[in-house]
Amino acid sequence: MQNQAQSNSVSVQEIKPLDKVLQQIAEHKGCGTSSGGAKASCGSSSGQGDMAPEVWEKVKNHPCYSEEAHHHYARMHVAVAPACNIQCNYCNRKYDCANESRPGVVSEKLTPEQASRKVLAVASTIPQMTVLGIAGPGDPLANPAKTFKTFELIYKAAPDIKLCLSTNGLALPDHIEAIKSFNVDHVTITINMVDPEVGQHIYPWIFWNHKRITGIEASRILTERQMQGLEMLTEAGILCKVNSVMIPGINDHHLVEVNRAVKSRGAFLHNIMPLISAPEHGTVFGLSGQRGPSAQELKALQDSCEGEMNMMRHCRQCRADAVGLLGEDRSSEFSTEKVMEMDIQYDAEGRAAYQEKVEQERLATAAAKEAELANLVEEFSDLKILVAVATKGHGRINEHFGHAQEFQIYELSTEGSKFVGHRRVDLYCQGGYGEEDTLPTVIRAINDCVAVFVAKIGGCPKDELRAAGIDPVDKYAHEFIEQSAVRYFKEYLGKVKSGEVVHLARGDADLRQGAYIAA
Protein backbone atom coordinates (compact mmCIF):
# COMPACT_ATOMS: atom_id res chain seq x y z
CA MET A 1 0.00 0.00 0.00
CA GLN A 2 0.96 3.61 -0.17
CA ASN A 3 2.54 3.95 3.23
CA GLN A 4 4.73 1.03 2.50
CA ALA A 5 5.86 2.28 -0.86
CA GLN A 6 6.66 5.69 0.52
CA SER A 7 8.74 4.48 3.45
CA ASN A 8 10.65 2.12 1.19
CA SER A 9 11.51 4.78 -1.29
CA VAL A 10 13.27 6.84 1.37
CA SER A 11 15.41 4.40 3.25
CA VAL A 12 16.48 5.14 6.78
CA GLN A 13 20.17 4.96 5.98
CA GLU A 14 20.20 7.73 3.48
CA ILE A 15 18.63 10.50 5.48
CA LYS A 16 18.13 13.28 3.02
CA PRO A 17 18.58 16.90 3.89
CA LEU A 18 15.20 18.26 4.79
CA ASP A 19 14.99 20.71 1.95
CA LYS A 20 15.21 17.84 -0.49
CA VAL A 21 12.55 16.03 1.41
CA LEU A 22 10.35 19.07 1.44
CA GLN A 23 10.92 19.53 -2.24
CA GLN A 24 9.88 15.96 -2.76
CA ILE A 25 6.68 16.45 -0.83
CA ALA A 26 6.07 19.64 -2.67
CA GLU A 27 6.40 17.86 -5.95
CA HIS A 28 4.28 14.98 -4.91
CA LYS A 29 0.95 15.36 -6.60
CA GLY A 30 -1.98 14.25 -4.56
CA CYS A 31 -2.44 10.81 -3.23
CA GLY A 32 -2.25 8.63 -6.29
CA THR A 33 -4.95 6.23 -7.12
CA SER A 34 -6.51 3.71 -4.88
CA SER A 35 -5.16 0.21 -5.01
CA GLY A 36 -7.94 -1.87 -3.60
CA GLY A 37 -10.47 -0.76 -1.06
CA ALA A 38 -8.15 0.06 1.79
CA LYS A 39 -6.53 3.19 0.49
CA ALA A 40 -5.00 5.36 3.15
CA SER A 41 -6.61 8.74 3.07
CA CYS A 42 -4.66 11.75 2.00
CA GLY A 43 -1.99 13.69 3.76
CA SER A 44 -2.15 14.43 7.39
CA SER A 45 -5.68 13.28 7.86
CA SER A 46 -4.81 9.68 8.48
CA GLY A 47 -1.40 8.84 9.80
CA GLN A 48 1.69 9.17 7.73
CA GLY A 49 -0.07 9.19 4.37
CA ASP A 50 2.23 10.56 1.72
CA MET A 51 4.61 12.36 4.05
CA ALA A 52 8.25 11.45 4.13
CA PRO A 53 9.30 9.68 7.35
CA GLU A 54 11.46 12.59 8.47
CA VAL A 55 8.60 15.00 8.15
CA TRP A 56 6.16 12.57 9.71
CA GLU A 57 8.49 12.19 12.67
CA LYS A 58 8.36 15.94 13.12
CA VAL A 59 4.63 16.34 12.88
CA LYS A 60 3.12 13.15 14.23
CA ASN A 61 2.70 14.47 17.76
CA HIS A 62 1.73 17.92 16.72
CA PRO A 63 -1.93 18.48 17.51
CA CYS A 64 -2.10 21.28 14.99
CA TYR A 65 -0.66 19.39 12.05
CA SER A 66 -1.47 15.74 12.46
CA GLU A 67 -5.17 15.08 12.60
CA GLU A 68 -4.58 11.77 14.28
CA ALA A 69 -2.41 13.31 16.99
CA HIS A 70 -5.05 15.97 17.43
CA HIS A 71 -7.14 13.46 19.36
CA HIS A 72 -4.39 12.73 21.82
CA TYR A 73 -2.17 15.74 22.26
CA ALA A 74 -2.75 19.34 23.10
CA ARG A 75 -1.05 22.60 22.51
CA MET A 76 -1.25 25.91 24.21
CA HIS A 77 -0.87 29.47 23.21
CA VAL A 78 0.62 32.32 25.12
CA ALA A 79 0.08 35.93 24.21
CA VAL A 80 3.26 37.90 24.81
CA ALA A 81 3.34 40.12 21.79
CA PRO A 82 0.13 41.88 20.82
CA ALA A 83 1.65 44.42 18.42
CA CYS A 84 0.99 43.98 14.73
CA ASN A 85 2.56 45.39 11.60
CA ILE A 86 -0.30 44.94 9.15
CA GLN A 87 -4.02 45.58 9.15
CA CYS A 88 -6.44 42.92 7.93
CA ASN A 89 -10.06 43.52 7.08
CA TYR A 90 -11.12 40.46 9.06
CA CYS A 91 -9.43 41.64 12.20
CA ASN A 92 -10.44 44.16 14.78
CA ARG A 93 -7.53 44.93 17.00
CA LYS A 94 -9.77 45.56 19.92
CA TYR A 95 -10.28 41.82 19.96
CA ASP A 96 -7.93 38.95 19.46
CA CYS A 97 -6.89 38.16 15.95
CA ALA A 98 -9.72 36.40 14.13
CA ASN A 99 -7.25 34.26 12.31
CA GLU A 100 -5.10 32.77 14.97
CA SER A 101 -7.02 33.26 18.14
CA ARG A 102 -10.50 33.37 19.47
CA PRO A 103 -12.27 36.50 18.43
CA GLY A 104 -14.07 38.26 21.20
CA VAL A 105 -11.92 36.82 23.91
CA VAL A 106 -9.03 39.06 24.70
CA SER A 107 -6.04 37.03 25.73
CA GLU A 108 -4.20 37.81 28.85
CA LYS A 109 -0.98 39.55 27.95
CA LEU A 110 2.03 38.03 29.67
CA THR A 111 5.65 38.95 30.07
CA PRO A 112 8.08 36.36 28.69
CA GLU A 113 8.88 35.27 32.27
CA GLN A 114 5.21 34.84 33.19
CA ALA A 115 4.54 33.05 29.94
CA SER A 116 7.32 30.52 30.38
CA ARG A 117 6.24 29.83 33.97
CA LYS A 118 2.72 29.26 32.79
CA VAL A 119 3.85 26.88 30.09
CA LEU A 120 5.93 24.86 32.53
CA ALA A 121 3.08 24.74 35.04
CA VAL A 122 0.66 23.47 32.41
CA ALA A 123 3.15 21.00 30.97
CA SER A 124 3.79 19.55 34.43
CA THR A 125 0.09 19.06 35.06
CA ILE A 126 -1.06 18.04 31.59
CA PRO A 127 1.46 15.66 30.01
CA GLN A 128 -0.40 15.71 26.68
CA MET A 129 0.71 19.32 26.25
CA THR A 130 3.45 18.95 23.67
CA VAL A 131 3.33 22.15 21.68
CA LEU A 132 3.67 25.77 22.59
CA GLY A 133 2.59 28.33 20.08
CA ILE A 134 3.05 32.05 19.95
CA ALA A 135 0.51 33.52 17.63
CA GLY A 136 -2.13 36.19 17.84
CA PRO A 137 -3.22 38.62 18.88
CA GLY A 138 -0.78 40.56 16.80
CA ASP A 139 2.23 39.33 14.95
CA PRO A 140 4.94 37.63 17.02
CA LEU A 141 7.59 38.91 14.65
CA ALA A 142 6.43 42.48 15.05
CA ASN A 143 7.59 41.94 18.63
CA PRO A 144 10.67 39.80 18.13
CA ALA A 145 12.32 40.60 21.46
CA LYS A 146 9.44 39.30 23.57
CA THR A 147 8.71 36.37 21.31
CA PHE A 148 12.25 35.04 21.22
CA LYS A 149 12.83 35.69 24.93
CA THR A 150 9.84 33.47 25.67
CA PHE A 151 11.12 30.77 23.33
CA GLU A 152 14.55 30.96 24.91
CA LEU A 153 13.21 30.50 28.45
CA ILE A 154 11.08 27.52 27.49
CA TYR A 155 13.71 25.96 25.27
CA LYS A 156 16.16 25.99 28.18
CA ALA A 157 13.75 24.63 30.80
CA ALA A 158 11.79 22.13 28.72
CA PRO A 159 13.55 21.14 25.52
CA ASP A 160 10.94 18.43 24.81
CA ILE A 161 8.22 20.99 24.14
CA LYS A 162 7.85 21.83 20.48
CA LEU A 163 7.79 25.51 19.73
CA CYS A 164 5.73 27.00 16.99
CA LEU A 165 5.14 30.42 15.66
CA SER A 166 2.46 32.01 13.51
CA THR A 167 3.13 35.08 11.48
CA ASN A 168 1.76 37.17 8.68
CA GLY A 169 5.20 36.88 7.10
CA LEU A 170 6.00 40.56 6.64
CA ALA A 171 8.97 40.45 9.03
CA LEU A 172 9.75 36.76 8.54
CA PRO A 173 12.85 37.02 6.30
CA ASP A 174 14.59 39.05 9.02
CA HIS A 175 14.22 36.39 11.69
CA ILE A 176 15.09 33.06 10.13
CA GLU A 177 18.35 32.82 12.10
CA ALA A 178 16.63 33.41 15.44
CA ILE A 179 13.91 30.89 14.56
CA LYS A 180 16.61 28.33 13.88
CA SER A 181 18.62 29.09 16.96
CA PHE A 182 15.76 28.30 19.36
CA ASN A 183 14.94 25.15 17.50
CA VAL A 184 11.52 26.40 16.44
CA ASP A 185 10.46 23.67 14.08
CA HIS A 186 7.02 24.75 12.98
CA VAL A 187 6.17 28.08 11.47
CA THR A 188 2.73 29.00 10.17
CA ILE A 189 2.39 31.82 7.69
CA THR A 190 -1.03 33.28 6.98
CA ILE A 191 -1.15 33.78 3.23
CA ASN A 192 -4.46 34.94 1.81
CA MET A 193 -3.27 35.93 -1.63
CA VAL A 194 -0.33 35.91 -4.02
CA ASP A 195 -1.78 38.63 -6.21
CA PRO A 196 -1.73 42.23 -4.91
CA GLU A 197 -4.91 42.93 -6.90
CA VAL A 198 -6.68 40.49 -4.62
CA GLY A 199 -4.67 41.56 -1.59
CA GLN A 200 -5.79 45.17 -1.72
CA HIS A 201 -9.29 44.04 -0.75
CA ILE A 202 -7.96 42.20 2.29
CA TYR A 203 -5.17 44.40 3.61
CA PRO A 204 -5.81 48.14 3.88
CA TRP A 205 -2.25 48.86 4.98
CA ILE A 206 1.07 47.59 6.25
CA PHE A 207 3.70 49.27 8.40
CA TRP A 208 6.94 48.84 6.55
CA ASN A 209 10.29 50.60 6.72
CA HIS A 210 8.88 53.24 9.07
CA LYS A 211 6.00 54.06 6.79
CA ARG A 212 2.37 53.19 6.52
CA ILE A 213 1.91 51.79 3.03
CA THR A 214 -1.58 51.44 1.57
CA GLY A 215 -3.28 50.08 -1.52
CA ILE A 216 -1.80 47.63 -3.99
CA GLU A 217 1.73 48.53 -2.97
CA ALA A 218 1.09 47.19 0.53
CA SER A 219 0.01 43.80 -0.79
CA ARG A 220 2.84 43.71 -3.29
CA ILE A 221 5.41 44.07 -0.51
CA LEU A 222 3.56 41.65 1.73
CA THR A 223 3.33 38.85 -0.82
CA GLU A 224 6.98 39.32 -1.78
CA ARG A 225 8.08 39.04 1.84
CA GLN A 226 5.81 36.04 2.47
CA MET A 227 7.18 34.09 -0.48
CA GLN A 228 10.75 35.00 0.43
CA GLY A 229 10.19 33.95 4.05
CA LEU A 230 8.66 30.65 3.01
CA GLU A 231 11.55 29.88 0.70
CA MET A 232 14.07 30.72 3.42
CA LEU A 233 12.31 28.45 5.92
CA THR A 234 12.28 25.56 3.47
CA GLU A 235 15.95 26.10 2.82
CA ALA A 236 16.69 26.17 6.55
CA GLY A 237 14.83 22.88 7.06
CA ILE A 238 12.07 24.37 9.18
CA LEU A 239 8.59 22.98 8.66
CA CYS A 240 6.21 25.52 7.31
CA LYS A 241 2.45 25.41 7.16
CA VAL A 242 0.31 27.94 5.35
CA ASN A 243 -3.00 29.20 6.68
CA SER A 244 -5.48 30.91 4.40
CA VAL A 245 -8.74 32.56 5.29
CA MET A 246 -11.41 31.82 2.70
CA ILE A 247 -13.31 35.01 1.88
CA PRO A 248 -16.13 34.34 -0.59
CA GLY A 249 -16.07 36.67 -3.58
CA ILE A 250 -12.62 37.98 -2.69
CA ASN A 251 -10.09 35.17 -2.60
CA ASP A 252 -12.10 31.94 -2.77
CA HIS A 253 -11.12 31.02 -6.34
CA HIS A 254 -7.73 32.61 -5.96
CA LEU A 255 -6.79 30.27 -3.10
CA VAL A 256 -6.21 27.46 -5.59
CA GLU A 257 -3.43 29.63 -7.00
CA VAL A 258 -2.15 30.34 -3.50
CA ASN A 259 -2.11 26.60 -2.90
CA ARG A 260 0.09 26.08 -5.95
CA ALA A 261 2.43 28.93 -5.04
CA VAL A 262 3.05 27.73 -1.50
CA LYS A 263 3.34 24.10 -2.49
CA SER A 264 6.07 24.87 -5.00
CA ARG A 265 7.99 26.73 -2.30
CA GLY A 266 7.96 23.81 0.09
CA ALA A 267 5.03 24.37 2.46
CA PHE A 268 4.09 20.95 3.81
CA LEU A 269 0.49 21.68 4.73
CA HIS A 270 -2.14 24.11 3.62
CA ASN A 271 -4.95 24.93 5.96
CA ILE A 272 -7.92 26.76 4.50
CA MET A 273 -10.14 28.25 7.16
CA PRO A 274 -13.50 29.93 6.80
CA LEU A 275 -13.79 33.66 7.36
CA ILE A 276 -15.62 34.25 10.59
CA SER A 277 -17.45 37.48 10.21
CA ALA A 278 -20.25 39.18 12.08
CA PRO A 279 -21.11 42.85 12.56
CA GLU A 280 -20.54 42.61 16.32
CA HIS A 281 -16.87 41.84 15.74
CA GLY A 282 -16.49 45.36 14.44
CA THR A 283 -14.19 44.25 11.64
CA VAL A 284 -14.28 45.86 8.19
CA PHE A 285 -15.71 42.64 6.76
CA GLY A 286 -18.12 42.25 9.65
CA LEU A 287 -19.48 45.76 9.11
CA SER A 288 -19.58 45.53 5.32
CA GLY A 289 -21.69 42.38 5.52
CA GLN A 290 -19.00 40.21 3.94
CA ARG A 291 -20.14 36.67 4.62
CA GLY A 292 -18.10 33.62 5.45
CA PRO A 293 -18.31 30.42 3.38
CA SER A 294 -20.84 27.67 4.00
CA ALA A 295 -19.67 24.21 4.96
CA GLN A 296 -20.12 22.95 1.40
CA GLU A 297 -18.22 25.85 -0.14
CA LEU A 298 -15.33 25.34 2.25
CA LYS A 299 -15.20 21.62 1.65
CA ALA A 300 -15.38 22.04 -2.13
CA LEU A 301 -12.38 24.37 -2.06
CA GLN A 302 -10.44 22.07 0.27
CA ASP A 303 -11.24 19.14 -1.99
CA SER A 304 -10.09 20.97 -5.09
CA CYS A 305 -6.75 21.75 -3.44
CA GLU A 306 -6.33 18.30 -1.98
CA GLY A 307 -5.15 16.74 -5.23
CA GLU A 308 -2.28 19.21 -5.09
CA MET A 309 -0.96 18.84 -1.57
CA ASN A 310 -1.69 17.89 1.99
CA MET A 311 -4.72 19.70 3.27
CA MET A 312 -5.45 20.16 6.89
CA ARG A 313 -9.05 19.96 7.96
CA HIS A 314 -8.99 19.68 11.68
CA CYS A 315 -8.15 23.29 12.37
CA ARG A 316 -10.69 24.57 14.78
CA GLN A 317 -9.33 28.07 14.61
CA CYS A 318 -7.53 27.56 17.81
CA ARG A 319 -10.04 25.77 19.90
CA ALA A 320 -7.05 23.49 20.34
CA ASP A 321 -5.30 26.12 22.35
CA ALA A 322 -7.66 25.76 25.26
CA VAL A 323 -5.53 24.51 28.09
CA GLY A 324 -6.26 20.84 28.16
CA LEU A 325 -7.64 18.46 25.64
CA LEU A 326 -10.72 18.79 23.47
CA GLY A 327 -13.48 20.63 25.15
CA GLU A 328 -12.14 20.65 28.68
CA ASP A 329 -10.90 24.17 29.08
CA ARG A 330 -8.73 24.41 32.13
CA SER A 331 -7.36 27.89 31.72
CA SER A 332 -8.84 29.09 35.01
CA GLU A 333 -6.54 26.68 36.85
CA PHE A 334 -3.58 28.46 35.34
CA SER A 335 -4.21 32.14 35.89
CA THR A 336 -1.06 34.23 36.13
CA GLU A 337 -1.60 34.68 39.87
CA LYS A 338 -1.91 30.99 40.52
CA VAL A 339 1.01 30.14 38.29
CA MET A 340 3.33 32.63 39.93
CA GLU A 341 2.60 31.00 43.29
CA MET A 342 2.90 27.43 42.09
CA ASP A 343 5.81 25.24 42.97
CA ILE A 344 6.61 23.85 39.55
CA GLN A 345 8.38 20.53 39.21
CA TYR A 346 9.04 19.91 35.57
CA ASP A 347 8.83 16.16 35.22
CA ALA A 348 10.40 15.32 31.88
CA GLU A 349 10.46 11.59 32.60
CA GLY A 350 6.84 11.40 33.67
CA ARG A 351 5.87 13.24 30.52
CA ALA A 352 7.84 10.85 28.36
CA ALA A 353 6.21 7.84 30.05
CA TYR A 354 2.75 9.29 29.58
CA GLN A 355 3.38 10.05 25.95
CA GLU A 356 4.54 6.48 25.45
CA LYS A 357 1.15 5.33 26.74
CA VAL A 358 -0.65 7.67 24.37
CA GLU A 359 1.40 6.22 21.55
CA GLN A 360 0.09 2.73 22.40
CA GLU A 361 -3.45 4.03 22.49
CA ARG A 362 -2.97 5.60 19.10
CA LEU A 363 -1.64 2.41 17.59
CA ALA A 364 -4.68 0.56 18.94
CA THR A 365 -7.00 3.09 17.32
CA ALA A 366 -5.25 2.79 14.00
CA ALA A 367 -5.26 -1.02 14.17
CA ALA A 368 -8.99 -1.10 14.91
CA LYS A 369 -9.63 1.07 11.90
CA GLU A 370 -7.48 -1.07 9.62
CA ALA A 371 -9.22 -4.23 10.76
CA GLU A 372 -12.63 -2.74 10.09
CA LEU A 373 -11.53 -1.44 6.70
CA ALA A 374 -10.68 -4.96 5.60
CA ASN A 375 -14.41 -5.70 5.75
CA LEU A 376 -15.10 -3.02 3.18
CA VAL A 377 -12.78 -4.37 0.52
CA GLU A 378 -15.58 -6.30 -1.12
CA GLU A 379 -17.87 -3.31 -1.34
CA PHE A 380 -18.08 -1.10 -4.39
CA SER A 381 -20.27 1.94 -4.44
CA ASP A 382 -20.03 5.63 -5.31
CA LEU A 383 -21.96 6.52 -2.21
CA LYS A 384 -20.38 9.05 0.10
CA ILE A 385 -21.95 10.20 3.33
CA LEU A 386 -20.99 12.53 6.13
CA VAL A 387 -21.40 11.69 9.80
CA ALA A 388 -20.97 13.92 12.83
CA VAL A 389 -19.22 12.64 15.95
CA ALA A 390 -19.38 13.87 19.55
CA THR A 391 -16.03 13.24 21.17
CA LYS A 392 -13.89 14.38 24.06
CA GLY A 393 -10.75 13.00 22.47
CA HIS A 394 -8.73 9.80 22.49
CA GLY A 395 -10.27 8.88 19.15
CA ARG A 396 -13.46 7.59 20.76
CA ILE A 397 -17.15 8.43 20.66
CA ASN A 398 -17.30 9.55 24.24
CA GLU A 399 -19.34 12.73 24.46
CA HIS A 400 -23.00 13.22 25.32
CA PHE A 401 -24.95 14.87 22.48
CA GLY A 402 -26.09 17.65 24.77
CA HIS A 403 -22.61 18.38 26.06
CA ALA A 404 -20.91 18.59 22.73
CA GLN A 405 -19.50 22.02 21.96
CA GLU A 406 -18.44 20.82 18.57
CA PHE A 407 -18.81 17.84 16.27
CA GLN A 408 -16.12 16.20 14.21
CA ILE A 409 -17.21 15.44 10.66
CA TYR A 410 -16.12 12.31 8.83
CA GLU A 411 -16.71 11.47 5.21
CA LEU A 412 -17.42 7.78 4.64
CA SER A 413 -17.08 5.92 1.39
CA THR A 414 -15.90 2.51 0.28
CA GLU A 415 -12.40 3.94 0.53
CA GLY A 416 -12.81 4.25 4.27
CA SER A 417 -13.37 7.16 6.59
CA LYS A 418 -11.81 10.55 6.21
CA PHE A 419 -11.83 13.35 8.69
CA VAL A 420 -13.10 16.48 6.95
CA GLY A 421 -13.64 19.09 9.62
CA HIS A 422 -15.13 20.42 12.80
CA ARG A 423 -18.43 22.12 13.46
CA ARG A 424 -18.73 24.29 16.48
CA VAL A 425 -22.11 24.49 18.12
CA ASP A 426 -23.51 26.36 21.03
CA LEU A 427 -23.80 24.35 24.15
CA TYR A 428 -27.08 22.62 23.63
CA CYS A 429 -27.37 21.39 27.15
CA GLN A 430 -26.21 23.42 30.06
CA GLY A 431 -26.31 21.92 33.51
CA GLY A 432 -28.24 18.93 32.24
CA TYR A 433 -31.18 20.83 30.82
CA GLY A 434 -31.76 20.83 27.12
CA GLU A 435 -32.47 24.28 25.81
CA GLU A 436 -35.26 24.54 23.31
CA ASP A 437 -33.80 27.04 20.86
CA THR A 438 -30.32 25.67 20.55
CA LEU A 439 -31.31 22.32 19.08
CA PRO A 440 -32.20 23.80 15.69
CA THR A 441 -28.79 25.53 15.67
CA VAL A 442 -27.10 22.20 16.26
CA ILE A 443 -29.16 20.58 13.52
CA ARG A 444 -28.26 23.34 11.09
CA ALA A 445 -24.58 22.87 11.92
CA ILE A 446 -24.67 19.17 11.05
CA ASN A 447 -27.44 19.29 8.47
CA ASP A 448 -25.21 17.81 5.78
CA CYS A 449 -24.70 14.64 7.85
CA VAL A 450 -26.61 11.40 7.60
CA ALA A 451 -25.97 10.43 11.20
CA VAL A 452 -24.58 11.73 14.45
CA PHE A 453 -22.59 9.42 16.73
CA VAL A 454 -22.87 10.11 20.42
CA ALA A 455 -22.13 8.43 23.74
CA LYS A 456 -25.60 9.26 24.97
CA ILE A 457 -28.64 11.24 23.85
CA GLY A 458 -32.03 12.12 25.27
CA GLY A 459 -35.38 11.12 23.76
CA CYS A 460 -36.50 14.54 22.55
CA PRO A 461 -33.40 15.51 20.62
CA LYS A 462 -33.42 11.99 19.15
CA ASP A 463 -36.89 12.52 17.69
CA GLU A 464 -36.06 15.96 16.38
CA LEU A 465 -32.88 14.73 14.73
CA ARG A 466 -34.81 11.92 13.06
CA ALA A 467 -37.39 14.43 11.87
CA ALA A 468 -34.54 16.40 10.29
CA GLY A 469 -33.31 13.26 8.57
CA ILE A 470 -30.28 12.75 10.81
CA ASP A 471 -29.87 9.33 12.37
CA PRO A 472 -28.94 9.60 16.07
CA VAL A 473 -26.58 6.71 16.83
CA ASP A 474 -25.63 5.82 20.38
CA LYS A 475 -24.87 2.14 19.94
CA TYR A 476 -21.16 2.86 19.42
CA ALA A 477 -20.78 4.68 22.73
CA HIS A 478 -17.13 4.74 23.87
CA GLU A 479 -15.95 2.80 20.83
CA PHE A 480 -13.25 4.00 18.41
CA ILE A 481 -14.62 6.63 16.03
CA GLU A 482 -13.28 5.44 12.72
CA GLN A 483 -13.87 1.76 13.37
CA SER A 484 -17.51 2.51 14.25
CA ALA A 485 -17.88 4.83 11.28
CA VAL A 486 -16.73 2.20 8.84
CA ARG A 487 -19.05 -0.35 10.46
CA TYR A 488 -21.94 2.09 10.21
CA PHE A 489 -21.17 2.76 6.58
CA LYS A 490 -21.20 -0.92 5.74
CA GLU A 491 -24.58 -1.28 7.39
CA TYR A 492 -25.83 1.80 5.61
CA LEU A 493 -24.75 0.44 2.25
CA GLY A 494 -26.53 -2.81 3.04
CA LYS A 495 -29.74 -0.98 3.89
CA VAL A 496 -29.58 1.11 0.74
CA LYS A 497 -29.12 -2.05 -1.34
CA SER A 498 -32.00 -3.85 0.33
CA GLY A 499 -34.17 -0.77 -0.11
CA GLU A 500 -34.63 -0.33 3.63
CA VAL A 501 -33.18 3.19 3.38
CA VAL A 502 -33.40 5.55 0.49
CA HIS A 503 -30.22 7.53 0.13
CA LEU A 504 -30.98 11.20 -0.36
CA ALA A 505 -28.44 13.95 -0.92
CA ARG A 506 -28.22 16.12 2.18
CA GLY A 507 -28.35 19.91 2.17
CA ASP A 508 -25.66 22.37 3.17
CA ALA A 509 -24.73 23.24 6.73
CA ASP A 510 -23.90 26.38 8.67
CA LEU A 511 -20.41 27.12 9.85
CA ARG A 512 -20.84 28.64 13.21
CA GLN A 513 -20.49 32.39 12.99
CA GLY A 514 -19.29 34.30 15.94
CA ALA A 515 -16.93 33.91 18.77
CA TYR A 516 -16.28 30.77 20.60
CA ILE A 517 -16.43 31.92 24.19
CA ALA A 518 -14.60 29.71 26.61
CA ALA A 519 -16.69 28.65 29.57
Add this chain to the structure above:
Amino acid sequence: MAYKIISSQCTACSACEPECPNVAIREQDGTFVINEKKCSECIGHFDDPQCVAVCPVENTCVIDTQYPRYLDLAAA
Protein backbone atom coordinates in the same frame (compact mmCIF):
# COMPACT_ATOMS: atom_id res chain seq x y z
CA MET B 1 5.33 69.87 20.27
CA ALA B 2 3.88 66.55 20.89
CA TYR B 3 1.52 63.77 20.02
CA LYS B 4 -0.78 62.21 22.56
CA ILE B 5 -2.68 58.95 22.78
CA ILE B 6 -6.43 59.02 23.32
CA SER B 7 -6.49 56.46 26.08
CA SER B 8 -10.12 55.43 25.63
CA GLN B 9 -9.22 54.29 22.11
CA CYS B 10 -5.91 52.62 22.86
CA THR B 11 -6.02 48.81 22.75
CA ALA B 12 -2.69 48.59 24.55
CA CYS B 13 -1.32 46.57 21.67
CA SER B 14 2.13 48.08 22.31
CA ALA B 15 2.94 48.46 18.61
CA CYS B 16 3.87 52.12 19.01
CA GLU B 17 6.23 51.70 21.94
CA PRO B 18 9.28 50.23 20.18
CA GLU B 19 8.80 52.41 17.08
CA CYS B 20 9.26 55.74 18.82
CA PRO B 21 12.74 57.09 18.03
CA ASN B 22 12.75 59.08 21.27
CA VAL B 23 11.55 56.35 23.61
CA ALA B 24 8.73 58.68 24.53
CA ILE B 25 6.03 56.00 24.81
CA ARG B 26 5.39 53.72 27.76
CA GLU B 27 2.62 51.72 29.34
CA GLN B 28 0.69 53.31 32.15
CA ASP B 29 -2.43 51.95 33.83
CA GLY B 30 -3.32 49.58 31.05
CA THR B 31 -2.89 51.93 28.10
CA PHE B 32 0.04 53.62 26.44
CA VAL B 33 1.02 57.22 26.97
CA ILE B 34 3.39 59.66 25.29
CA ASN B 35 5.75 61.75 27.33
CA GLU B 36 5.21 65.12 25.69
CA LYS B 37 8.63 66.32 26.78
CA LYS B 38 10.33 63.58 24.82
CA CYS B 39 8.15 63.53 21.72
CA SER B 40 9.67 65.34 18.75
CA GLU B 41 6.82 64.46 16.37
CA CYS B 42 9.46 62.27 14.75
CA ILE B 43 10.87 65.29 13.02
CA GLY B 44 14.47 64.67 12.03
CA HIS B 45 13.95 60.92 12.30
CA PHE B 46 11.17 59.91 9.97
CA ASP B 47 8.79 61.43 7.47
CA ASP B 48 5.76 60.27 9.40
CA PRO B 49 5.11 60.18 13.11
CA GLN B 50 5.74 56.51 13.83
CA CYS B 51 3.09 56.07 16.49
CA VAL B 52 0.42 57.35 14.09
CA ALA B 53 1.66 55.17 11.23
CA VAL B 54 1.68 51.94 13.21
CA CYS B 55 -1.38 52.38 15.41
CA PRO B 56 -4.21 50.05 14.35
CA VAL B 57 -6.95 52.31 15.68
CA GLU B 58 -7.53 55.43 13.61
CA ASN B 59 -7.38 58.78 15.43
CA THR B 60 -5.79 57.37 18.53
CA CYS B 61 -2.34 58.94 18.27
CA VAL B 62 -3.16 62.59 17.58
CA ILE B 63 -1.44 65.93 17.82
CA ASP B 64 -1.79 67.48 21.23
CA THR B 65 -2.93 71.04 20.63
CA GLN B 66 -1.96 72.07 24.15
CA TYR B 67 1.57 72.39 22.93
CA PRO B 68 2.90 74.44 20.05
CA ARG B 69 3.96 72.41 17.04
CA TYR B 70 7.55 71.26 17.13
CA LEU B 71 8.24 72.86 13.78
CA ASP B 72 7.01 76.25 14.95
CA LEU B 73 9.36 76.01 17.90
CA ALA B 74 12.25 75.09 15.70
CA ALA B 75 11.53 78.04 13.43
CA ALA B 76 11.26 80.49 16.31
